[in-house]
Amino acid sequence: MQNIQMPAFLKKSxxxxxxxxxxxxxxxVFLTALFPIxxxxxxxxxYNTIQYLSEPEEKSWTINERPIKKDKSDIAGYNFSQEIIKxxxxxxxxxxxxxxxxxxxxxxxxxxxxxxxxxxxxxxxxNENYPPDIAGENNLYHLLxxxxxxxxxxxxxxxxxxxxxxxxxxxxxxxxxLCYIITKNIGFSEKYSLLLSAIISxxxxxxxxxxxxxxxxxxxxxxxxxxxxxxxxLKNGLRRKNVLLALTAMLIGLFxxxxxxxxxxxxxxxxxxxxxxxxxxxxIKRAPLLAxxxxxxxxVFIFQKYFDLATLIxxxxxxxxxxxxxxxxxxxxxxxxxxxxxxxxxxxxxxxYDFILYFIWAIEIISAIGIxxxxxxxxxxxxxxxxxxxxxxxxxxxxxxxGIRFYDWQIFSQTGGFDLGTPGRYFLPNIISHFILVFCxxxxxxxxxxxxxxxxxxxxxxxxxxxxxxxxxVVMPRYxx
Numbered sequence: 132m133q134n135i136q137m138p139a140f141l142k143k144s145x146x147x148x149x150x151x152x153x154x155x156x157x158x159x160v161f162l163t164a165l166f167p168i169x170x171x172x173x174x175x176x177x178y179n180t181i182q183y184l185s186e187p188e189e190k191s192w193t194i195n196e197r198p199i200k201k202d203k204s205d206i207a208g209y210n211f212s213q214e215i216i217k218x219x220x221x222x223x224x225x226x227x228x229x230x231x232x233x234x235x236x237x238x239x240x241x242x243x244x245x246x247x248x249x250x251x252x253x254x255x256x257x258n259e260n261y262p263p264d265i266a267g268e269n270n271l272y273h274l275l276x277x278x279x280x281x282x283x284x285x286x287x288x289x290x291x292x293x294x295x296x297x298x299x300x301x302x303x304x305x306x307x308x309l310c311y312i313i314t315k316n317i318g319f320s321e322k323y324s325l326l327l328s329a330i331i332s333x334x335x336x337x338x339x340x341x342x343x344x345x346x347x348x349x350x351x352x353x354x355x356x357x358x359x360x361x362x363x364x365l366k367n368g369l370r371r372k373n374v375l376l377a378l379t380a381m382l383i384g385l386f387x388x389x390x391x392x393x394x395x396x397x398x399x400x401x402x403x404x405x406x407x408x409x410x411x412x413x414x415i416k417r418a419p420l421l422a423x424x425x426x427x428x429x430x431v432f433i434f435q436k437y438f439d440l441a442t443l444i445x446x447x448x449x450x451x452x453x454x455x456x457x458x459x460x461x462x463x464x465x466x467x468x469x470x471x472x473x474x475x476x477x478x479x480x481x482x483x484y485d486f487i488l489y490f491i492w493a494i495e496i497i498s499a500i501g502i503x504x505x506x507x508x509x510x511x512x513x514x515x516x517x518x519x520x521x522x523x524x525x526x527x528x529x530x531x532x533x534g535i536r537f538y539d540w541q542i543f544s545q546t547g548g549f550d551l552g553t554p555g556r557y558f559l560p561n562i563i564s565h566f567i568l569v570f571c572x573x574x575x576x577x578x579x580x581x582x583x584x585x586x587x588x589x590x591x592x593x594x595x596x597x598x599x600x601x602x603x604x605v606v607m608p609r610y611x612x
Contacts, residue, residue: 144321148311151325155332159300162342163293165602167610169219170342172556173266177273178292178344179211179258180265184277185284186257195260210264213255214288221248232568250287271386272346292344292472299348303341307332309355310563315364317516317567326587331566333475333594335601340556346387347556353384354560357394358527361401365519369405376425390560393534397526399430448544455540459549472555474601484605487597505575514580515571524564531561 200208203450206219241506266273276295283291307328313578315325332336341348360377367373377398384391406424458464505512505521535557542551558565570590 144325147325148308148328151329151332152307155307155338156300156304158338159303159342160297162338162602163300165606165610166339166342168289168292169215172554174344175206175209175211175215176264176266177346178295179209179215179263180267180270180273181276181280181295181344182212182215182256183258183263183265184273185280190257192255192257192259197260199262210258210260210262217254218249218288222519246289249289252287255582256284256288261451264345266531269384269386270346270388272349275349278346295325295344296342299341302348302352303337306315306341306352306355306563307350308442309359313355313359313362313563314567316359316366317520319516320397320514323583323587326591327566327570330587330591330594331562333591333598334562334566335598336472336555337562338598339474339606347559350384350388350390351560351562353380353387354394354527355389355563356380356383358524358563361398361523364401364405365523376397390531390534390557393530395430396534397530400526400545401523402426402430404610451544452540455543459536459539459543459553464549464553468553468555468558469610470555472558474597474605494573498569501572501575502568505571508575510580511598512575514583515574516567521568521571524568527561527564528568531558 171177188396197210199210207216209216272304276298279295279298280291283294310331311324311328314327315321319327340351357377357380360373360375360380363373363376364370381398382392383393390414466488469492470484473488473491502521502525506518511517535553537551539551539553543549570583570586573586
């Protein structure tokens, strides 16, 4: 019997990459339908922002001034549009109360709960109560989504809302494409680049996050684009297109969410290190040096103007730092962050998920030791990225971690509690850097490519089954059983 030969095009990297991207997109569409409307973190507020930006400049309706009452048990107290409030009231008979453990009564026979009433489309979709409860007025993500909201204004909120969710899936698909480009440019083979992209595509929280309406989706894309720009600078030098790519990513980030100030900080430090190295080795010409110094000064000025260091430093309460570190760096709080980074593991008390979490922690600890070996070793492992890329990815992880912890500390200083917290989704912008480091660190001791190959394949199988098991065993029963 002759061996069955696969068609040649099935073995081409372009086809495999397209398969990964299309598969992620289709699974994302499934998740958008699976998750109830307004179920994502602050999703009602994000959608209300989109509706606010879709309103005409001239307000022809009556404006009511009233304070915002943020009571999770009564959505009518929020200054949202009538359409959002009435839709939420018709769907949610019992409010989840706590994003981690609440249950939403969503399904009703084969028709969504109160779907017929919602499809009548006769509620006001503009903000009558001021100040409107929105997430900023000039956010790029919301502005882009408002184009969808206005283009499909004649349709039900269910059509408009889920089309915007699908737009977010497209952003996630773009992140995966950038992941492939990044891994190729740091020296990974096509095979390993495809494997890593596939692994990230099945990371449960990554998939779920892009199934919601949130400006974090565009922020993650900005981080991926910035990572690519810096990788290209490390690979090919300070060429115009590489610098422009990194600057474009920073601008997208700055017009999306304040967290992107991390990118500005990293880039200033990144350029300073490059200049120091070139000056030290006498490898820099006067014109590029002058242009680079001007760019660096401009970035420092933007950083100062955007972040107002003097006011920030004067407002710091260093007396609370010790208390914050003592209360925040505990196993319990790190467990919550980790559970919400890898998926909605906190939705189930199943001991199996605790085992998975601790298994992941063990892998990451081993990997962290391996990364230390790579950094301090004088020998380069041929099939792994150069040390400069490893250091850059570590810098990205450290900068985002410090940035989020710093802001969390500031809120803690003001309120005495963890009102901001450190949910896992805040760390998704660095998921590409994170996964590259994990797999590089795992094989640092063995120094054989076959083990790297095995670890990547095992990682893909684990994430594949983990995604399906989590969706079927945790997410679906939460809403439909």
